[in-house]
Amino acid sequence: MSDTVTAELKNRIDAIEGGYELFLSYAAKGARGEPGTGGELRSCLERMDKAMDGLGEFLSGLVRGRGLEPLPPYDEFFEVIGRDAGRAQLALRLVMAQPGISSQIIDNLNASVHLRALLTDLFLVDEILRPRASDAIPAAALAREEPPPADTSSTP
Numbered sequence: 001m002s003d004t005v006t007a008e009l010k011n012r013i014d015a016i017e018g019g020y021e022l023f024l025s026y027a028a029k030g031a032r033g034e035p036g037t038g039g040e041l042r043s044c045l046e047r048m049d050k051a052m053d054g055l056g057e058f059l060s061g062l063v064r065g066r067g068l069e070p071l072p073p074y075d076e077f078f079e080v081i082g083r084d085a086g087r088a089q090l091a092l093r094l095v096m097a098q099p100g101i102s103s104q105i106i107d108n109l110n111a112s113v114h115l116r117a118l119l120t121d122l123f124l125v126d127e128i129l130r131p132r133a134s135d136a137i138p139a140a141a142l143a144r145e146e147p148p149p150a151d152t153s154s155t156p
Helices: 003-029 039-052 053-066 071-096 105-111 115-131 139-144
Strands: none
Touching: 003 039, 003 053, 003 105, 003 115, 039 071, 053 071, 053 115, 071 105, 071 115, 105 115
């Protein structure tokens, strides 16, 4: 698996999760949504939209690149992610089409089941696909629940 693909996964997840966090603070500001305001917010919405584009297919390709098996459970869940991302994108695009974006609009977007479904999908996927420290621990040690042997090569 290339570092580029791993970085893209991280960037996509960061854009979506980071957007949600920005929305929380924006919603608390009480902005009225005057036309022409919210440049940072609009940039964030655009990054999220881009991160969601083709997300299910991207994840499916990532799993194939890593040689993970069995493929059907991954593919089936990534189809769900693709649908959730598509629905969340429609909500984002509706918000982006507004001349002014109020705090209330963002609060309602944050509460959208489509965006929340995608976020929870990504929490699960991130935990499953993220490289783990346990990957370097021998399987026998994991089975016995023993810590890996200490590295004594740098002991004085």
